[in-house]
Amino acid sequence: MSAAVTGDGPWLDDAAGRLVRPFTVSNGRTRPTIAFDLMSQVMATGVTPLGYLGPEHGEALDLCLAPVSVAEVAAHLRLPAAVAKVLLSDLVDCGALTT
Numbered sequence: 001m002s003a004a005v006t007g008d009g010p011w012l013d014d015a016a017g018r019l020v021r022p023f024t025v026s027n028g029r030t031r032p033t034i035a036f037d038l039m040s041q042v043m044a045t046g047v048t049p050l051g052y053l054g055p056e057h058g059e060a061l062d063l064c065l066a067p068v069s070v071a072e073v074a075a076h077l078r079l080p081a082a083v084a085k086v087l088l089s090d091l092v093d094c095g096a097l098t099t
Helices: 055-063 070-077 081-093
Strands: 041-044
Touching (some): 041 081, 055 070, 055 081
């Protein structure tokens, strides 16, 4: 198997798809700290998150330079909406995103 070198990153394989379980990305957490629905809009604040967040957090933050819905972020990251909500709530909690 060869990892996809296009914009998909190391967690996707051309033939097999995602190489890790989706909830691994959120450390097994299934509930966000903030209530989002799929149409909730999020946008980057320009604040740099303190501490380490995973690569998916960075990808989500890059997608939020302009207002974007939770559903769009989930689709671009190729993650279930529940996982995307957890990632986005982490970014809101650290001040990097606003709703």
